[in-house]
Amino acid sequence: MKTASPIDFTGALQHAGLDPVRARAPEILQLNLGKLCNQACSHCHVDAGPTRTEIMSRETAELCMHVLRDSSIGTVDLTGGAPELCPSFEYLVAESRSLGRKVIDRCNLTVLSLPKYKGLPEFFAKHQVEVVSSLPASTQSATDAQRGDGVYAQSIAGLRKLNAVGYGQPDSGLEVVLVSNPVEAKLPGPQACMEKQWKEDLAKEHGVLFNRLLTITNMPVKRYADWLRQTGQEQEYMALLKDSFNPATACGLMCRNTLSVDWQGNLFDCDFNQMLGMGTAAGAPSHLREYNLEQLKGRPIATADHCFGCTAGAGSSCGGATA
Numbered sequence: 001m002k003t004a005s006p007i008d009f010t011g012a013l014q015h016a017g018l019d020p021v022r023a024r025a026p027e028i029l030q031l032n033l034g035k036l037c038n039q040a041c042s043h044c045h046v047d048a049g050p051t052r053t054e055i056m057s058r059e060t061a062e063l064c065m066h067v068l069r070d071s072s073i074g075t076v077d078l079t080g081g082a083p084e085l086c087p088s089f090e091y092l093v094a095e096s097r098s099l100g101r102k103v104i105d106r107c108n109l110t111v112l113s114l115p116k117y118k119g120l121p122e123f124f125a126k127h128q129v130e131v132v133s134s135l136p137a138s139t140q141s142a143t144d145a146q147r148g149d150g151v152y153a154q155s156i157a158g159l160r161k162l163n164a165v166g167y168g169q170p171d172s173g174l175e176v177v178l179v180s181n182p183v184e185a186k187l188p189g190p191q192a193c194m195e196k197q198w199k200e201d202l203a204k205e206h207g208v209l210f211n212r213l214l215t216i217t218n219m220p221v222k223r224y225a226d227w228l229r230q231t232g233q234e235q236e237y238m239a240l241l242k243d244s245f246n247p248a249t250a251c252g253l254m255c256r257n258t259l260s261v262d263w264q265g266n267l268f269d270c271d272f273n274q275m276l277g278m279g280t281a282a283g284a285p286s287h288l289r290e291y292n293l294e295q296l297k298g299r300p301i302a303t304a305d306h307c308f309g310c311t312a313g314a315g316s317s318c319g320g321a322t323a
Contacts (some may be wrong), residue, residue, distance in 0.1 A: 249315030
């Protein structure tokens with residue numbers, strides 16, 4: 001078995017002349033609305049599931065919108081858990097759109113099968129939400145292995161519902177984006193090639209359309225890290241990430257232009273740091289109540305070895321490959 005290189009992420013950055021990684025002015029406000037989810041996926045870095053109780057309050061949601069109103073941030077990115085399960089979800093979407101901001105919803109697709117949320121496709125379309133949907137693989141066996149029996153069929157049903165209101169249709173202006181992460185402990189395949197193949201396969205097999213495919217590397221955080229340890233693959237996977245370090249990915253890292261906010265309003269450089277409890281650097285605001293643009297831009301990003309996941313191969317971010 002391959003053993004991990006002794007180099008740490010700071011050392012890799014220093015060797016590449018990239019240390020420290022610094023943030024730009026925030027362009028994306030990524031709100032994690034909590035850990036409640038209708039699924040409990042084996043790869044989940046949030047450790048989300050149906051029994052979790054952490055969820056954003058209306059007070060914190062209103063604080064998010066207060067900060068947004070007084071900022072130049074152009075995009076609101078809603079994630080979770082299943083963000084739609086948060087009682088303030090529709091308020092956040094409608095208010096963000098009324099302020100002229102773009103809204104992204106990180107949707108697991110199966111939530112669209114829940115009776116209480118059957119109207120979500122029409123709500124998304126009304127507010128021109130970009131729907132970014134998790135689908136690990138284009139096949140049923142691989143998807144269900146990671147996310148649970150029946151998830152693939154429900155995901156295809158969700159895509160059909162989105163297509164029915166215009167998502168993925170030519171010239172509709174309504175974008176549905178699929179996100180693929182490897183089922184096994186390996187790096188994602190080439191994003192452009194996979195997108196072409198997935199469009200052909202899903203149209204032929206199921207008659208569903210989507211606009212783009214993003215590939216994301218599984219991060220050795222929370223539930224996925226537990227799975228790696230339980231299957232004896234942790235050292236080998238970390239060695240793969242370290243050996244695949246690509247300095248060219250650093251310019252496109254999401255931590256450079258995204259401000260991550262947890263369900264309580266605490267600030268982080270990215271969603272992965274949030275799950276590890278790694279807050280913003282000393283001297284930078286640590287909560288939305290303290291939001292200050294001048295103190296946020298140029299701050300050093302908090303890094304650790306899990307950051308090899310975002311800088312391996314073609315790179316990985318909430319927007320897919322970075323290089």
